[in-house]
Amino acid sequence: MKIFIDSADLDEIRDVAAMGVVDGVTTNPSLVAKTGKPLKEVIVSICEIVEGPISAEVIATDYDGIVKEGRALAKLHENIVVKVPLIPEGLKAVRTLASDGIQTNVTLCFNATQALLAAKAGATYISPFVGRIDDIGGDGMDLIEQIVDIYENYDLETEVLTASIRHPLHVVQAAMLGAHVATIPHKVIHQVLKHPLTDSGLERFLADAKKIPS
Ligand code: G3P
Numbered sequence: 001m002k003i004f005i006d007s008a009d010l011d012e013i014r015d016v017a018a019m020g021v022v023d024g025v026t027t028n029p030s031l032v033a034k035t036g037k038p039l040k041e042v043i044v045s046i047c048e049i050v051e052g053p054i055s056a057e058v059i060a061t062d063y064d065g066i067v068k069e070g071r072a073l074a075k076l077h078e079n080i081v082v083k084v085p086l087i088p089e090g091l092k093a094v095r096t097l098a099s100d101g102i103q104t105n106v107t108l109c110f111n112a113t114q115a116l117l118a119a120k121a122g123a124t125y126i127s128p129f130v131g132r133i134d135d136i137g138g139d140g141m142d143l144i145e146q147i148v149d150i151y152e153n154y155d156l157e158t159e160v161l162t163a164s165i166r167h168p169l170h171v172v173q174a175a176m177l178g179a180h181v182a183t184i185p186h187k188v189i190h191q192v193l194k195h196p197l198t199d200s201g202l203e204r205f206l207a208d209a210k211k212i213p214s
Helices: 008-016 028-036 039-049 064-076 088-099 112-121 128-134 140-151 168-177 188-192 194-211
Strands: 002-006 024-026 056-058 080-085 104-109 125-128 158-160 181-184
Touching: 002 008, 002 188, 008 039, 008 188, 024 181, 028 039, 039 064, 056 194, 064 080, 064 088, 080 088, 088 104, 088 112, 104 112, 112 125, 112 140, 125 140, 128 140, 128 168, 140 158, 140 168, 168 181, 168 188, 181 188
Parallel strands: 002 024, 002 181, 024 056, 056 080, 080 104, 104 125, 125 158, 158 181
Antiparallel strands: none
């Protein structure tokens, strides 16, 4: 499974990129707004840090606007993936962008039939939001299982990008279900790495190392 970081914060991205564990980056308007910087500046800086797919989301919601914004974003860097909302105008735009050779990430997916249609439109990635489904009492990972099965049944090439990840168990479950990608917030990447036995084991090794004669 590929690991992306779900962030627009350059320090967070540099931190995990330095570990060599990050294959790509996803952003959204909420994450970019937190940086206080213009979208294009943030996206170009991210492309300089991580060599891999970088999702940048359009703001337009009409076909012409999405295609125009998507083409402009794609010109910023060869690794840009245009993130498009899962609405009828969005899927029309995905079809056009795909025929231009532009990669797309169809976002805000909350059911399997939405995912099926996004794949048929030519999406490169589909982003089911597992955490937001859990938030309203559903089971986000059930949706990942359904989409992975449906895509496999029909040899659809769209990659399942598990989004809205809230905790390490989501990462384990996404990997066990065969999701192609998990996009993980910086905090959760560090939670994944953390284990009390690793910390106490290291503490003991360091204490014992002091007893080794030089
Ligand atoms: O980037 C899309 C997604 O990962 C958002 O997550 O935590 O805002 O539901 P969240």
